[in-house]
Amino acid sequence: MRKSERLLKRSDFLHTRRKGRRYEGRWTVVYCKANSLGHPRLGVTVSKKVGNAVCRNRWKRRLREIFRRNKALFGESHDTVVIVKAGSEHPAFEELVADLLQSVARAQKPRRPRAERR
Numbered sequence: 001m002r003k004s005e006r007l008l009k010r011s012d013f014l015h016t017r018r019k020g021r022r023y024e025g026r027w028t029v030v031y032c033k034a035n036s037l038g039h040p041r042l043g044v045t046v047s048k049k050v051g052n053a054v055c056r057n058r059w060k061r062r063l064r065e066i067f068r069r070n071k072a073l074f075g076e077s078h079d080t081v082v083i084v085k086a087g088s089e090h091p092a093f094e095e096l097v098a099d100l101l102q103s104v105a106r107a108q109k110p111r112r113p114r115a116e117r118r
Helices: 012-018 051-070 093-108
Strands: 021-025 027-033 042-048 078-084
Touching: 012 027, 012 042, 021 042, 021 093, 027 093, 042 051, 051 078, 051 093, 078 093
Parallel strands: 042 078
Antiparallel strands: 021 027, 027 078
8 A cells, every 4th residue: 555545643633533424333433534635545544452463463464455455445535544353353355355345435425415414
């Protein structure tokens, strides 16, 4: 993953979490927010509550690989922050792909205007 495709600064993570759309999957919580860069960026957060360092690094590698294989599905120009839920076991890779892509699609779905929601 190129450096330009990653969220690196704490301020970028916080801005995406505060202003972005949120969707919770089975193993992850996804925040998506449009950016002005013209390409998608990914940030991954895995708490120390999720296993040891080997386990946390495995989660990060798997999530980055899903992003690499499915960049087009992460939006033309969106920042995406993926947070692994505490206590998550290791699902099969295919299950994780399906769950994450569904979460990203739902988080990127445009909101209806308030008047239509009632």
